[in-house]
Amino acid sequence: MEEHSQKGGAALSIWLGIALDGIPESLIIGMLVVAAAEQQTTVSLAFIAGVFLANLPEAMSSAVTMRKNNEKIKKIFGMWMSLCVLTGIGAFLGTLIFPPHPEGLFLYFIFFIEGIAAGAMLTMIAETMLPEAFELGGGPIVGLSTLTGFLAALSVKLIH
Template identity: 35%
Template sequence: MDVLFAALWGAAGAVSLVIGAWVAVHRRPPKRQVGLVMGFGSGALIAAVAYELVPPGGELSLWAFIALAGGAVVFFFVDRAASASSTGSADRSIVIGALLDGVPESMVLGMGVAAGGHVSIAFLVAVFLSNMPESLGATSGMLASGKTPRQAYRTWWSLVAVAAASAAVGYGILQLLPEADGHFAEAFAAGSVLAMLATSMMPEAYQRGGKATGLLTVLGFAVAGILSALG
């Protein structure tokens, strides 16, 4: 039953993707509001990278930064391959980024359950907060490009299922390899998050929200940072 508990935590962190899609479908927020929310989410993601995903100073290693670079490289090539076979740009890249950072993030949540029977609430909240603006912005782009709400929901529910499965895998890994930790998985996630932010989410947020997006980005960073400090 513990593995099911881990899977539920993985799904809990990712379900905000569906909530963001619901807001985009039913509320149809103006372009500027979407940009501002995406800016807030960008700041929350940067804080998650800084305080939750990159190992703390005493645990930094060459391999952690190799894993970080690996996450960026994988995002780059997967995004480029997808762009060669489909239309759309920013929304597609955000979905790919959500997948590539969501898998290792969920594995870390599952490892936390296996290690001590609990998860970092600060980390879970940071993931939850950052996922919603990602799906809000990407779903708005999907709808604008002609996709149906059903197609958008199918995309995000699929990612929730992947997150749940990834958390269960993380739980299983730590059961089989008690000495393993999630630092390399976290660093890989950090690399894919940073690459996605630089190429897709932040440029899209600024284009939609204008100069005020910078303020919301800092606010998102501050809120996620406070949650990390409290956790």
């Protein structure tokens, strides 16, 4: 793992994982916006907080690792801005493509997109983030941090 993160591969892997997770996720956000608008409600605060809680630590970890590997700040910023633009486009496309209440094939297509997003997130966590966190912080910190993150996401859902 040490050799992997010294070459900047871990940071790039996290960035690619966030892209694979964020683009399908943004399509679903677009669909949720359309459904909420039709019902004259708002998008779930729990969902938005969950997305934020999931993506912010990944982005911070990757940016710090890139900076430690002497990547230029402009490059790091450009990578994250590109993800912001891609996910914004994905959310916009989600509002255009998906009906507010999908049925039939659209419903299965949405399940497929959600599965890709969840799989990408799990892959990135298992392959990149947990090994790097274990190497840098040790076992107890990784376990407690993972549990704390899970409980934070769960508590947002329970509060809302």
